[in-house]
Amino acid sequence: MVNSADPAAVFRALHHDRAPGDALVLPGPWDAASARVFEEAGFPALATPSAGVAASLGHEDGSTPADEMFAAVRRIVRAVSVPVSADIEGGYGLPPKELVERLLETGAVGCNLEDSGPDGTLDDPAEQASRLAEVRAAAGDRLFLNARVDPFIRGAADPVAEAVARARLYVAAGADCVYPIGAPADALPRLRAEIEGPINVGAPPGGPSLQEWGALGATRITFGPGLQRRATAALREIAAELR
Template sequence: MSGAAALRALHHGRAAGDPLVLPGPWDAASARVFADAGFEALATPSAGVSAALGFEDGQGTPPAEMFAAVARIARAVDVPVTADVEAGYGLPAAELVERLLAAGVAGCNLEDTDPATRRLRDPHEQADYLAAVRAAAGADLVLNARVDTFLRGDRTLAEAVARGRLYAEAGADCLYPITAPPELLADFREQTGLPVNALCRAGSSSPRELGAFGATRVTFGGTLQEQAMHVLAETARGLRG
């Protein structure tokens, strides 16, 4: 079974309260830690990888550096890796797919925020891009389509569902209504017909709780890298006495 097929299968047949938990490694060493802990798949966060490379998320991380970092992570582990590649770095769909497959990943996350304006893209244009990615990738990538309406839109379930349905028709495997209130996840999933990714942040609902609310899979954004840096900062302060 290919990495994409294995990752896709992990999204289905899950019991309520048992979502697919995908930790977010930011380099090869952290990826090994998560894989050795027994996680079935990993999801690189653009924020965490960018921070490890010395950049702020969404603020000009060179695509070549991002793909190289993702490739090192994918090579370091024997479980499927899906990569957050923001809005695609302005790459044509075929080139984006080529670079993702060359990096050895099994899936990708694509958001519908325009990186230049920080506003939502036209949903039909985004759906066209997703369809082109699907056509180029075939079954070789699990496509997680991020819906940013709760970040930048009118924050209603109806708006998120409208975009989600377009992205589902374009060939997405999973939808990611980032920062959606947990109590809306089950309705969003039912009305779009696809597995749903939820964001787990410090102080918010746990992965199991998000699963009970309706999440199929749970990711962490840059949270785990931030927590690791906090521990490192405490260690550094201790070294100085």
């Protein structure tokens, strides 16, 4: 039985024993108001997008200062009663223990950690696995660790094979879930067959339906900054009408 008083345990349980086609859909709030909208719509948990939060704070993706990102996550968590996971990019250069402490201070129950740098270079997989293991050791069961796997967006020669190899290392290091960002639909069956544990996919506009992603092997579905950008486009239309 899951302890309902433990948000991290509740969040972790949402990822397990899901039927094919029934992927966990996690909208990405960029501020407190959007978080409340998603909670009111009935979503059981949320996952912040770093790029969406950055845009809401007036920053380019990847340039948000750590203090501002953690403060934004704290406001989002405070606004809702459902579990919230936070995209914290590559961890802002913080030592694992400090990173975990700062995350827990926000009230977040999980995080994404990327395995490539701002220059587009993939991190050494063994070093990233070691870092993930340190984060897991510092966090225990208090955080759900979603390890982003970046070969598809970084031009790897064989992104599927590279993603599988990295994902296996990260799962062995203690990751609860892996996120092969940018993986196309036709790669997902092989990823599902060769990777143990939950798999996160990003659902781009115009791609497979949420149900199709689930049937292909996705455990959970996120949207990056897509929802924030759609909201901004709608706001532009409103602004144009006002003019």
